[in-house]
Amino acid sequence: xxxxxxxxxxxxxxxxxxxxxxxxxxxxxxxxxxxxxxxxxxxxxxxxxxxxxxxxxxxxxxxxxxxxxxxxxxxxxxxxxxxxxxxxxxxxxxxxxxxxxxxxxxxxxxxxxxxxxxxxxxxxxxxxxxxxxxxxxxxxxxxxxxxxxxxxxxxxxxxxxxxxxxxxxxxxxxxxxxxxxxxxxxxxxxxxxxxxxxxxxxxxxxxxxxxxxxxxxxxxxxxxxxxxxxxxxxxxxxxxxxxxxxxxxxxxxxxxxxxxxxxxxxxxxxxxxxxxxxxxxxxxxxxxxxxxxxxxxxxxxxxxxxxxxxxxxxxxxxxxxxxxxxxxxxxxxxxxxxxxxxxxxxxxxxxxxxxxxxxxxxxxxxxxxxxxxxxxxxxxxxxxxxxxxxxxxxxxxxxxxxxxxxxxxxxxxxxxxxxxxxxxxxxxxxxxxxxxxxxxxxxxxxxxxxxxxxxxxxxxxxxxxxxxxxxxxxx
Numbered sequence: 186x187x188x189x190x191x192x193x194x195x196x197x198x199x200x201x202x203x204x205x206x207x208x209x210x211x212x213x214x215x216x217x218x219x220x221x222x223x224x225x226x227x228x229x230x231x232x233x234x235x236x237x238x239x240x241x242x243x244x245x246x247x248x249x250x251x252x253x254x255x256x257x258x259x260x261x262x263x264x265x266x267x268x269x270x271x272x273x274x275x276x277x278x279x280x281x282x283x284x285x286x287x288x289x290x291x292x293x294x295x296x297x298x299x300x301x302x303x304x305x306x307x308x309x310x311x312x313x314x315x316x317x318x319x320x321x322x323x324x325x326x327x328x329x330x331x332x333x334x335x336x337x338x339x340x341x342x343x344x345x346x347x348x349x350x351x352x353x354x355x356x357x358x359x360x361x362x363x364x365x366x367x368x369x370x371x372x373x374x375x376x377x378x379x380x381x382x383x384x385x386x387x388x389x390x391x392x393x394x395x396x397x398x399x400x401x402x403x404x405x406x407x408x409x410x411x412x413x414x415x416x417x418x419x420x421x422x423x424x425x426x427x428x429x430x431x432x433x434x435x436x437x438x439x440x441x442x443x444x445x446x447x448x449x450x451x452x453x454x455x456x457x458x459x460x461x462x463x464x465x466x467x468x469x470x471x472x473x474x475x476x477x478x479x480x481x482x483x484x485x486x487x488x489x490x491x492x493x494x495x496x497x498x499x500x501x502x503x504x505x506x507x508x509x510x511x512x513x514x515x516x517x518x519x520x521x522x523x524x525x526x527x528x529x530x531x532x533x534x535x536x537x538x539x540x541x542x543x544x545x546x547x548x549x550x551x552x553x554x555x556x557x558x559x560x561x562x563x564x565x566x567x568x569x570x571x572x573x574x575x576x577x578x579x580x581x582x583x584x585x586x587x588x589x590x591x592x593x594x595x596x597x598x599x600x601x602x603x604x605x606x607x608x609x610x611x612x613x614x615x616x617x618x619x620x621x622x623x624x625x626x627x628x629x630x631x632x633x634x635x636x637x638x639x640x641x642x643x644x645x646x647x648x649x650x651x652x653x654x655x656x657x658x659x660x
Contacts, residue, residue: 187242187545190485192415192440193339197547202406203438207245209405210236211397211437213414214250214296217277218258220462221284223490224446224453228411230476230598231443231484231548233290235407237596238544249400250293251393252278254300255386260375270376271300284463287472289598297396299387303378306387306395309429310367310380318428322358324370324383328390330363333424335433339440340416365421367391390421394429397422397437403430408437415442443484449491461490474499477599480550501558502599508561509600510659511568512587518571518578526582529567533586536560540593550597557593560586616658620649624656 187200202208212232215225232248239246254274263270282292299306310326313319318332330336336344347363366388371377377384397405410419419440426436445452448459466475469492478498482488536556543552564586571578594600619638626634639649642658649656 188547189439189441190547192442193437195341198439200406200439202244203404206243207247208239208407209401210246210248210407210409211393211401211405212248212250212293212408213393213410213418214252215277215281216253216256216258217274217281218256218262219277220280220464221277222453222460222462223448223466224411225281226284226288226463226475227446227479227484227488228409228443229285229290230288230479232409233598234480234550234596235441235548236291237598238548241592241596247401248293249295249297249397251396252281252296252298253389253392254278254298255376256389264374274298274300280464284467284472287467288463288476289473289601295400297400299392299396302392302396302399303387305399306391307368307378307380309395309398309425310387310391312429313367313425316428316431318425319367320360321382324368324385325366326368326382327359327364328367328421328425329360330365330424331361333428335427336424337420339420339423342416342420365390365417367425390418391425393418394422394426394436398426398429403432403435405437407439407441409441409443412442412445441484444487446488446490448489450489453490466495470495470499473599474502477502477597480597480599481554483547483549483551485547486551505557505561505594506600507659508564509590509594510657512564512583512590514657515568515571515578515583516580516587518580520580521577522581523577523579525570525576526567526579526586529563529579530582530585532560532563533582533589537589537593540596544596553593554597557590557597560590560593564590616647620656620658623649 188197189200190197210232212228215221229250236246236248252274255270259270259273263273266273310319313328314321314326317329319326319328321327330344337347344363348361367390368380368382368387369385370382371384371386375386377386397408408419408422423436427433430436447453448457448461451457451459453460463475474495475498478490478495479488481498481501536559539556539559540553543549543556546552567582570576591600619642623635623638626632626638642649646660647658649658
């Protein structure tokens with residue numbers, strides 16, 4: 186039974202899909218004014234694992250993730266560089282896909298953009314005005330939070346407390362200082378669209394409501410994003426969406442929020458000089474290491490980023506990779522279906538059971554991965570028994586363990602070669618040729634050549650190992 190922690194109810198709940206056999210997901214995407222940073226990567230990697238898990242459970246998944254391609258930061262960046270706002274958003278949307286593809290994040294079904302959803306946004310605001318939930322002031326349109334009785338139910342905040350602590354607004358004519366903009370009148374040098382209230386552009390919150398309702402309907406399963414979005418963004422989404430739908434049970438049924446990322450235990454901030462883009466991190470570490478680092482901690486827990494933690498992730502990932510390589514070597518051996526691998530087969534079954542139990546407990550990837558390490562330990566023990574000649578290889582046990590290990594790795598999204606630019610067959614053939622030359626040198630007792638090949642390969646990060654099927658190479 187799959188349970189998820191619902192931010193709305195503040196407790197774990199059994200997941201019951203709106204439509205049997207189907208899962209609908211909306212995740213708040215990036216504002217493309219810069220390269221994606223490490224904080225952006227966490228929710229998208231998290232939801233990629235969740236989506237993979239649902240598919241392994243047999244669900245059909247519909248996943249929507251937006252781009253907020255019209256925004257103050259985008260406009261400011263465009264004006265600073267003397268280019269169109271769309272040039273900025275297009276550039277960094279391309280950057281998003283470049284780094285997320287490297288992180289093995291599968292694409293959403295639809296990536297709607299604000300700029301392409303204007304008619305629907307304007308129509309939704311019109312309905313909110315007509316229903317009395319919104320009002321117009323000199324070309325601006327505001328949502329009246331006092332009209333929505335459930336305001337604050339996601340964040341747990343009380344409206345009266347928020348009003349007491351609210352700063353004095355520039356526009357003091359707003360009915361309530363907590364009222365937020367649905368439509369903003371155009372200012373000089375800004376892009377604008379025609380509307381019943383004059384030229385302008387939408388506020389931030391209305392965009393996600395409109396896009397999720399457009400592609401998933403008035404009610405859907407999951408809405409996700411970082412914890413920083415709970416208030417005001419997601420709180421305001423609920424208020425305007427349920428007011429629009431006329432149903433307090435409409436919109437997202439389960440709200441999932443990932444924890445914050447800190448840098449060396451400090452909040453990430455450009456002013457502190459500890460702001461890192463994914464692109465910068467991938468210049469130092471393989472993408473798979475960053476992905477593994479992110480999923481090694483439960484998604485709701487804080488995640489502290491540092492070089493030391495990434496080094497630990499690289500070392501841990503290498504252990505899993507080594508176990509998988511050992512299994513693949515054993516799988517190449519001639520079939521011999523004895524019972525020497527009974528413990529390995531049993532451990533594979535136990536690891537799979539533990540893995541799924543962990544994922545069923547609010548997608549606990551940290552505990553799920555621990556089961557992978559338990560199986561990896563048993564794999565290495567059995568590999569050593571076979572290679573030392575103590576036992577003959579049990580083909581059935583190896584095949585069972587390999588299927589389980591690859592299934593778990595696929596859900597986590599690791600241990601797969603996703604670099605399409607590399608011709609693996611060519612690399613393998615070249616390495617086999619190099620190994621053959623070195624073996625001939627050793628056979629002829631030309632130790633200088635043999636050692637030079639070994640040392641030069643090691644210098645570029647490639648090691649040679651003896652295996653039951655001969656010498657193998659690994660990064």
